[in-house]
Amino acid sequence: MSxxxxxxxxxGALARDATAKAVSAVLDLGAVTVLVAGAGVDAAAADAxxxxxxTKVLVADDPSLAHGLAEPMAAxxxxxxxxxxxxxxxxxxxxxxxxxxxxxxxxxMVISDVMAVLAADTFARPVYAGNAVQTVTSSDAxxxxxxxxxxxxxxADGDAAPIETVSVGADPGLSAWIEDRVTESDRPTLTSAKIxxxxxxGVGSEENFALIAALADALGAAVGASRAAVDSGFAPNDWQxxxxxxxxxxxxxxxxxxxxxxxHLAGMxxxxxxxxxxxxxxxxxxxxxxxxxxADLFDAVPRFTDAAS
Amino acid sequence: MKVLVPVKRVADYNVKIxxxxxxxxxxxxxxxxSMNPFDEIAVEEAVRLKEKGTVSEIVAVSxxxxxxxETLRTALAMGADRAILVTAGTDVHQDMExxxxxxxxxALVESERPDLVIxxxxxIDNDMNATGQMLAGLLGxxxxxxxxxxxxxxxxxxxxxxxxxxxxxxxxxxPAVVTADLRLNEPRYASLPNxxxxxxxxxxxKSVSDFGLDLSPRLSVxxxxxxxxxxAGIKVASVEELIEKLKTEAGVI
Ligand SMILES: Cc1cc2nc3c(=O)[nH]c(=O)nc-3n(C[C@H](O)[C@H](O)[C@H](O)COP(=O)(O)OP(=O)(O)OC[C@H]3O[C@@H](n4cnc5c(N)ncnc54)[C@H](O)[C@@H]3O)c2cc1C
Numbered sequence: 134m135s136x137x138x139x140x141x142x143x144x145g146a147l148a149r150d151a152t153a154k155a156v157s158a159v160l161d162l163g164a165v166t167v168l169v170a171g172a173g174v175d176a177a178a179a180d181a182x183x184x185x186x187x188t189k190v191l192v193a194d195d196p197s198l199a200h201g202l203a204e205p206m207a208a209x210x211x212x213x214x215x216x217x218x219x220x221x222x223x224x225x226x227x228x229x230x231x232x233x234x235x236x237x238x239x240x241x242m243v244i245s246d247v248m249a250v251l252a253a254d255t256f257a258r259p260v261y262a263g264n265a266v267q268t269v270t271s272s273d274a275x276x277x278x279x280x281x282x283x284x285x286x287x288x289a290d291g292d293a294a295p296i297e298t299v300s301v302g303a304d305p306g307l308s309a310w311i312e313d314r315v316t317e318s319d320r321p322t323l324t325s326a327k328i329x330x331x332x333x334x335g336v337g338s339e340e341n342f343a344l345i346a347a348l349a350d351a352l353g354a355a356v357g358a359s360r361a362a363v364d365s366g367f368a369p370n371d372w373q374x375x376x377x378x379x380x381x382x383x384x385x386x387x388x389x390x391x392x393x394x395x396x397h398l399a400g401m402x403x404x405x406x407x408x409x410x411x412x413x414x415x416x417x418x419x420x421x422x423x424x425x426x427x428a429d430l431f432d433a434v435p436r437f438t439d440a441a442s
Numbered sequence: 443m444k445v446l447v448p449v450k451r452v453a454d455y456n457v458k459i460x461x462x463x464x465x466x467x468x469x470x471x472x473x474x475x476s477m478n479p480f481d482e483i484a485v486e487e488a489v490r491l492k493e494k495g496t497v498s499e500i501v502a503v504s505x506x507x508x509x510x511x512e513t514l515r516t517a518l519a520m521g522a523d524r525a526i527l528v529t530a531g532t533d534v535h536q537d538m539e540x541x542x543x544x545x546x547x548x549a550l551v552e553s554e555r556p557d558l559v560i561x562x563x564x565x566i567d568n569d570m571n572a573t574g575q576m577l578a579g580l581l582g583x584x585x586x587x588x589x590x591x592x593x594x595x596x597x598x599x600x601x602x603x604x605x606x607x608x609x610x611x612x613x614x615x616x617p618a619v620v621t622a623d624l625r626l627n628e629p630r631y632a633s634l635p636n637x638x639x640x641x642x643x644x645x646x647x648k649s650v651s652d653f654g655l656d657l658s659p660r661l662s663v664x665x666x667x668x669x670x671x672x673x674a675g676i677k678v679a680s681v682e683e684l685i686e687k688l689k690t691e692a693g694v695i
Contacts, residue, residue, distance in 0.1 A: 143606075143607060200610070200612075202612065203575065203578075203585050203587070204584055204585070207579060225606050226588060226603075226604070226605040226606045227605065227606070229571050229575075229587070230575060230585070230587045230588070231575075232575075233540065233570075233571070233572035233573075233574075233575035233576045233579070234575040234576065234578055234579035234585065235579070236541070236572070236576065236579070237541065237544060237575070237576035237577070237578075237579030237580045238579045238580075240541075241541070241660060242539050242540070242541045242659075242660035242661050243540070243541075243570070243572050243576070244661065245569070245570050245571055245572060246569065255664075259569060259669065260468070260567065260568050260569050260666070261453070261459050261468060261566070261567060261569070262566065262569070263669055264458075264459050264669065265459065265461060265468055265666050265667065265668065265669065266666070266667050266668070266669050267663050267665065267666045267667075268663065268664045268665040268666075268667075269661045269662065269663050269664070270661065270662050270664060271660055271661050272660055272661075272662070273660045305582075305584075306615075307583065307584030307585075307614060307615050307618070308584040308585070308586065308612050308613060308614040308615065308618075309612060309613050309614075310610070310611075310612055311600065311611040311612055311613055312610070312611045313605075313607065313608065313609070313610050313611075314608050314609040314610075314611075315607040315608040316607065316608045324606075327694075328694070328695070352695060360624065363625070364624070364625060369608060370590065370604045370608070370609065370625065371604070371605070371606060371607055371608045376566070376569065377480075377563070377564060377623075377624060379606070384694045385688070385692070385694040385695065395458070396455070402669075402672055403670075405694070406688070406692045406694050407672075407675075408684065408688070414677075419674060419677070420672075420674045421672045421674065422674065422675055423675035423676075423692065424675055424676060424677075424678050424684055424687055424688070424692075425674075425675065425676070425677045425678065426677070426678050426680075426681065426684050427677060428681070433681050436681045437681050437684070437685065440681065440682070440685050441685070441695065
């Protein structure tokens, strides 16, 4: 058995946390080769080589791979294919775009959001917004999986693995990148932060979201949001936590003005400690909160921030 | 221009699901079923393109149990022109894998020749997030997933996608597959007159066996279990008490 693991690369840099979590998920499945694909990714490849458990790094450096477009990425992975028994990637938006396409090209079924590797062919994954966990066994000759990063700890640093260059075929030319609108921030990333402070519809406006951000900054936390907050324009889309947003499992998750719909819980209920601040004492978020504070957020949050700064 | 929209019948997103006692699957007996919310968004987008004059025909397709007819009637009431139901069996607990669904859709694309397929990004039952990408892979078409904006131009679609870092805009050559994210639009409710009209729109029935494809499942589900539970904790009386507990009891700040 052997694994080809597709590294998460953001603007040419290795997303180490996500990649290293996927590595630790599959260490029992054989030697792990990491494929680093992008444009100008030598440093990313060197970083990937230092993740413990990685036995080899393949670098595919080509302008067509700069933005993670699904068509050239899937074609690249298929061409690299070789004898790998498992194709794996952290369950990021990029991987969820590429791996199902790859699986179809290989005529196998993709297995999304793996929470546990139970055997070489058997995996646990959430269904119904995480309200059930299914155990699936694949009869396909090769397995294609995305890993739910919130379920794994990142692999540590190790000795540098050898790096090889692979050739990149012609761009299929089916799609083209136009622009990225990336939310710039000095805060920790949502999926790797130790503390996440999230705001919901109760926050009321984009201006008021500054209260959430101020508390997050006082705690050195990432900022999250419910779907309702994003839909209402209070917060950018990449802050959404939940079934169809990001899945997080920090040490501390603080939900403010969030009711606790199952679709939101799906993205945060594996957090170690959950705090809820909500003025409705019946809000379902209190059913999963370790510490609940029934209060008006406009009163409680500034006081929390003051005490924490 | 012709658009194909696949729609899935799933347990309504408001339903608190229960597991079967034998742990073999989620219990769907007597559960309220609805169109997958992402597919509603996909239908809505197709209908808006038709209202703008960009699209001339919308074909809705569902693959599943005979009751998926109701889901197709909803799509027709929203504004789809005709529907194709591909019956895959009568057991409501049987969920055809995205690979099988994509193969049937690929066969329908061969016969229907749409310029665009708009699918939901994920079905809220199996949460696989795969069918659109798999269809594009099988057809060798371009794909633009997780769309929050879609503009049709000359032989191409310009799509803004929701990605981990924010938004990405790409252009994709037509024909292509686009998958709809939550913020692409807000689906309409079908009006009563449109629901009545939908009853007269054509709905063609097929069976999976008509396609002569090998659709044997690749994954077998051996168990469906409850996730690790969480107990409600305590209520604190003040911000001060909260901070105290987080510092000393939980040790997280
Ligand atoms: C297909 C689908 C996918 C979805 N995916 C997601 C997802 O990924 N993530 C997600 O979050 N949701 C998702 N949802 C939406 C989800 O169902 C809920 O609608 C959403 O989570 C509600 O957000 P909310 O809690 O902020 O808003 P509400 O439910 O409106 O709750 C607002 C809360 O704020 C409290 N409040 C108001 N004012 C104050 C105040 N001054 N002080 C203190 N508290 C106050 C209220 O008591 C209330 O509890 C999805 C839904 C569907 C159908």
